[in-house]
Amino acid sequence: MSPVANSLILELKGLCAGYGEIQVLWGIDLDVRHGEITALIGSNGAGKTTLMRALSGLIPTTAGNYFSEGRDLTGDTAAGILAHGIVHVPEGRRLFGAMSVEENLLMGAYLRDAGRAEINRDLEQVYATFPKLRERRRQAAATLSGGEQQMCAIGRGLMSAPLLLMIDELSLGLSPLLVEQLVAALRELNAGGTSILLVEQDVTIALDLCHRAFVMDMGRIVRSGSGSELLADPIVRDAYLGVLHE
Amino acid sequence: MHAAQILVNAVVLGCLYACIAIGFSLVWGVLNVINLIHGSFIVLGAYLAFGLYNALHISPWYSIAVAAPLFFVLGYLLQRLLLNRVITAPVLVTLTMTFGLDLILNNAMIYFFKADYRKLTLTPSLGSVSIFDVVVPVDRLIATVSALALTGLLYLLLRRSRVGRAIVAVRLDRDAAVLMGVDVKSIYAIAFGLGAALAGCAGVLMALIFPISPLTSSGYLGKAFVVCVLGGLGSVSGALAGGLLLALVEGIGSTFFGPAHATTLSFILLIVFLILRPQGLLGRKGFE
Numbered sequence: 001m002s003p004v005a006n007s008l009i010l011e012l013k014g015l016c017a018g019y020g021e022i023q024v025l026w027g028i029d030l031d032v033r034h035g036e037i038t039a040l041i042g043s044n045g046a047g048k049t050t051l052m053r054a055l056s057g058l059i060p061t062t063a064g065n066y067f068s069e070g071r072d073l074t075g076d077t078a079a080g081i082l083a084h085g086i087v088h089v090p091e092g093r094r095l096f097g098a099m100s101v102e103e104n105l106l107m108g109a110y111l112r113d114a115g116r117a118e119i120n121r122d123l124e125q126v127y128a129t130f131p132k133l134r135e136r137r138r139q140a141a142a143t144l145s146g147g148e149q150q151m152c153a154i155g156r157g158l159m160s161a162p163l164l165l166m167i168d169e170l171s172l173g174l175s176p177l178l179v180e181q182l183v184a185a186l187r188e189l190n191a192g193g194t195s196i197l198l199v200e201q202d203v204t205i206a207l208d209l210c211h212r213a214f215v216m217d218m219g220r221i222v223r224s225g226s227g228s229e230l231l232a233d234p235i236v237r238d239a240y241l242g243v244l245h246e
Numbered sequence: 247m248h249a250a251q252i253l254v255n256a257v258v259l260g261c262l263y264a265c266i267a268i269g270f271s272l273v274w275g276v277l278n279v280i281n282l283i284h285g286s287f288i289v290l291g292a293y294l295a296f297g298l299y300n301a302l303h304i305s306p307w308y309s310i311a312v313a314a315p316l317f318f319v320l321g322y323l324l325q326r327l328l329l330n331r332v333i334t335a336p337v338l339v340t341l342t343m344t345f346g347l348d349l350i351l352n353n354a355m356i357y358f359f360k361a362d363y364r365k366l367t368l369t370p371s372l373g374s375v376s377i378f379d380v381v382v383p384v385d386r387l388i389a390t391v392s393a394l395a396l397t398g399l400l401y402l403l404l405r406r407s408r409v410g411r412a413i414v415a416v417r418l419d420r421d422a423a424v425l426m427g428v429d430v431k432s433i434y435a436i437a438f439g440l441g442a443a444l445a446g447c448a449g450v451l452m453a454l455i456f457p458i459s460p461l462t463s464s465g466y467l468g469k470a471f472v473v474c475v476l477g478g479l480g481s482v483s484g485a486l487a488g489g490l491l492l493a494l495v496e497g498i499g500s501t502f503f504g505p506a507h508a509t510t511l512s513f514i515l516l517i518v519f520l521i522l523r524p525q526g527l528l529g530r531k532g533f534e
Contacts, residue, residue: 056425079427094422096415107415110408111427160426 007070009034009164009195010055010086015064017054024050026219027064032164037186037196039206039227041240042216048199049091051216052168056088057081068163083111085163091172091199093153097142101133101152104141108159119159126155129185147178154185158194165189166197171205183209203240207231215240252501254380256494258390262451264489265393266466267473268400268482269444275480276417276437278337279329282344284445285467286351287317291449292458293359296366306366306450307392313446321442325435333434348463355460363457389451396447400440401482413437417480468509472516478526487527491515 010032018024024047032038040048053059055066057078066074073081095104105126109119127134130151136144141152150170157165170186171179183205190196200206207213207227215223215236223236230236266288273281291313298304298312324347332339372384404410415423416433424430448466456462469492477488492512499511519526 058421058424078424079429082425082427088425090422090425094419094425096418096422098418099411099414103411106408107411107423107426110412110415156426 008032009068010197011065011067013065013067015051015054015061015066017050017059017061019050019059023062024219025054028219028221030214030221030224032195032197033212034195035190035193036211037190037198037209039210039213040197040199040216041201041203041206041213041230043240044201046216047219048216049168050219052088052090052166052199055081055086055166058088079111082160085161087157087160087162087165089153089157089165089167091168093149095141095144095149095152095156098140100138101141101144102137104152104156105133105159108156109161112159112161114161122159122161126158129158129189130155146174147182150174150178150182151185154182158189162194164195164197166199168199170198170200171202179205203236248379250378251380252497253494254382256490256497258382258386258493259497260490260493261390261393261397261486262448262455262489263469263473263492264477264486265396265444265448265451267470267477267489268397268485269441269448270467270470271474271477271480271485272400272413272444273438273441274474276413277325277329277333277340277434279333279340279344279438280337281438281441282341282467283324283348283351284441284470285463285465286348286355286460287321287442287445288449288452288466289355289458289460289463290351291317291446292366292453292456293355293449294446295450295453296364296458299366299368305368306454307388309450310392310396310447313450314443317446318439318443320439320446322435322439324442325438326431329438330431330434333431352460352463359460361459361461363459363461365457366453368454385454389454392451393448396444397482397486400444403440404482409433409436413440468513472512474526475516475519475524476526478528481528484526484528491527 008031010030012028012030015028016023016025028051040051042048050059054061057076057080061074065072068084068086071084073084073086096107099107102123105123106119109122112119132148133151133155136148141149144152154167170182174182186196186209198206198210207230210227212226213224213230214221215230223230223233225233270281270284273279294313295306295309298309299306329340329343332343368385374381374383375387404414412423412428412433413436415426415428416430420430473485473488473492476491477484477486495515496508496512500508503511
């Protein structure tokens with residue numbers, strides 16, 4: 001089954017989801033293209049993380065459709081979605097703290113039916129992208145600094161051989177210098193062909209990094225466009241870039 | 247009694263206690279289920295060793311190879327068919343479930359095997375080894391080494407194998423494990439199966455040393471509980487530390503206050519730990 005040519009890596013049509021009786025997402029339409037960095041921005045409680053959780057199968061969708069490369073993933077299990085290549089790096093890293101860095105990375109490859117050699121090659125690639133992780137490979141993940149933990153979480157995602165890497169809150173709790181390093185790493189990964197969907201509270205970082213972006217509010221997509229378009233959009237500037245004085 | 251003898255006895259017994267406790271601790275840590283059937287699994291393992299030796303003359307250390315897969319399947323099926331249905335319910339519900347299962351298994355054993363105390367006596371006896379004044383019966387020594395080996399095997403499984411990593415991952419962060427594609431219900435069943443297998447094997451080893459009766463199951467369960475609290479829940483090293491401490495306290499207690507007070511002392515220790523150091527000697531962490 002080869003991927004359908006030019007098809008979208010993610011195509012959502014009217015997707016709804018929530019927690020029990022509480023509906024959070026009210027018909028999300030969104031598309032992500034191959035090879036791009038797509039950003040998802042919006043204020044706290046807009047539903048960004050809920051969308052991530054619905055896309056990775058952690059919570060069920062209640063209406064709408066979810067396609068990837070022409071394949072219907074609506075209602076699929078978390079394992080099925082991961083096996084297809086939609087990989088979720090969750091908010092707050094969610095590393096396995098008592099396990100070593102390398103064990104965490106290997107957990108990323110848990111589902112893959114790959115030989116030891118292939119796994120080792122991918123480990124090497126992660127270590128090449130984040131040399132700090134190689135130094136700390138035997139160390140418990142809980143003892144890493146915040147930035148290193150985010151590197152480890154992204155590395156764990158990469159070990160799943162992602163078609164699309166979804167990163168929730170890249171910069172949360174990290175110093176500007178570390179964020180800069182992570183952004184550079186993401187650019188490098190993207191240049192290497194990894195498609196990325198980035199959820200980010202820091203709108204300036206997100207719009208600067210992405211090819212295209214979607215703005216979420218109250219569980220709906222309210223705006224979309226290229227990063228530079230949205231940076232120039234007066235409504236976006238007003239709502240999300242209030243602190244930016246240029 | 248000689249201090250060295252007390253110490254050696256404590257080490258011998260402590261390894262066995264650790265072996266009793268690791269399966270219980272694994273299930274508690276990974277599934278958040280307080281598995282009250284654990285004690286009866288141990289007794290059933292002891293009966294298995296007793297039966298295999300008396301009927302077929304299979305030595306207990308070979309019986310381990312029979313008990314491990316048998317109990318694994320038993321535990322796996324129990325979790326898959328019954329416990330997984332209530333696993334998301336509050337801990338009291340799963341506690342009640344295992345309590346009921348324990349009643350069934352324990353009474354079935356009383357019905358089929360009677361409540362009489364039996365003893366597995368190896369003929370010819372293996373004798374004992376003595377270094378200076380310290381004497382250790384050889385069958386106890388074999389049981390201790392086997393218990394240590396089982397504990398080590400579990401450690402290796404959890405640290406080195408793919409399924410072991412998944413078990414630890416589920417224990418540490420269930421949602422994140424789901425994101426890695428781990429099938430949590432299947433991991434639950436495997437962990438429960440491992441817990442049962444360890445209980446069965448521990449029972450086989452116990453048969454070498456202690457009298458066998460369905461009535462002893464609550465004693466084993468109590469020991470498992472105390473060891474988990476003393477050592478810290480969910481780690482192999484914690485179970486070892488807790489087992490050794492418990493055996494040492496019991497040894498010292500029965501030397502100075504008489505054997506009748508050993509259990510009293512161990513439960514006083516339990517209460518002291520619950521008040522002063524509820525996380526146990528080594529704290530609550532991963533299997534490392």
